[in-house]
Amino acid sequence: DQQVKQNSPSLSVQEGRISILNCDYTNSMFDYFLWYKKYPAEGPTFLISISSIKDKNEDGRFTVFLNKSAKHLSLHIVPSQPGDSAVYFCAARPISSGSARQLTFGSGTQLTVLP
């Protein structure tokens, strides 16, 4: 039962254009959503997060939008750069229940930014 889904395994974008990566979730009991970036032979690196009570968070070229009614979030990268080419994972953290607040990850989207 996948609670966090990334339905696009890959995305190619021209350098300088906008990259939009999408993520859907099925469980409303998440309090934060995160995006991680992963280069080959490296571990995932935290990129940006958004609280479930917000609908937008921005950090430089990266903006995350949250649509709670649609259970959908997206990561916008503007402008895209070749160094942004990586696998992007969407992750969600459950509201605390006293147990471990482990992250639930989507399957990832491979972003390729073409020069």
Added chain:
Amino acid sequence: DAGVTQSPTHLIKTRGQQVTLRCSPISGHKSVSWYQQVLGQGPQFIFQYYEKEERGRGNFPDRFSARQFPNYSSELNVNALLLGDSALYLCASSLDAGRLVTFFGQGTRLTVV
């Protein structure tokens, strides 16, 4: 400052064998989590340890076990290896168990033949 370090980086084992993977968290971090990433999928939570106690366990069989030492380093043990255990095993550390952002190591690539 050193990040999360994992050893070994690559490992090949035979079905039925046992394996131990090691993780050293970032200095000052007391929480360590383990994730399994199978090719084409996202990381899946296995365990979280905080202050040497297990704080959570994912949906993995009892063949998987872990522990955390007084210096906050951690080991993940997998017994009776199956071909399906082939994956990238990621260790992540954070200051405490409730911290939002966790920092991942580069992972240990385990291949079971």
